[in-house]
Amino acid sequence: MGSLERRNSMILSEVSQYWRELRYGCAEPSQNKLCNSIATIDLAFSSSASALSKHLSRDKWARIRTDLFDVLVSSFPGHFLVYQADGTEAFEPQGDWPDDGLIEFFPKRSNRKSDVAREDIKKVHPAIVLSLRWSWADGRNAIDSSDFESYRDAKATDSSEEAQIAREFLDRICDICADEAEKSTRIAHRKWWRLSSEASSCPDKRTKNQLKKEMMDLENVWGVPTS
16 A cells, blocks of 8 residues: 555554544544544555554554444445455355455545455454345445444443443553554654655665655654654
8 A cells, every 4th residue: 555645644643542532432433534544554564664563463453443444334325345355356246245255345425545445354343244235135335324223223232241341352452552553653753753864865866765755654654753
């Protein structure tokens, strides 16, 4: 995935905070913020960020990403495709629903390629998958929030002990990820300043441009250092 424009992205520390606010009902779902949050997590674990992603818990950030995907799909109109597990070929609607594969969601009110999001079928919330399967069986891949009322109702009214344990587990995940984002941001900003110094004194245009690209890649995940 290429770099996002800085004005359209959210840095990783903002992603964890936004996810927490969504969970506690302190923020409304925003298509732009959800898409940017998913894209930022993907960027954080891309090859260009590998030196910093080793400081992050991939499984915990993947859980946040899945929750953000669930909220995106269930809150905004769009259409979806179902792909084979390797992501190379889409299944035909009204066929058998696959046990393994990827769900790809295209938000209706967006023309940005970066807003298209994919997730493993097995990770998506079962209630969301069930609604998608109903649409699939009807040969319909256009969906909107009204298709997922049962999913939202179940989340809002579930007061079982199991649900409480799950919420406490997610709270711990959020705390860990927020701490990781803060620590990795400090590391990324030190690297950004080093690259900035090298770029300012570099006489070779090609090398200077490469250094600036590396700086932009850091900015898209960790932000611009303020001091």
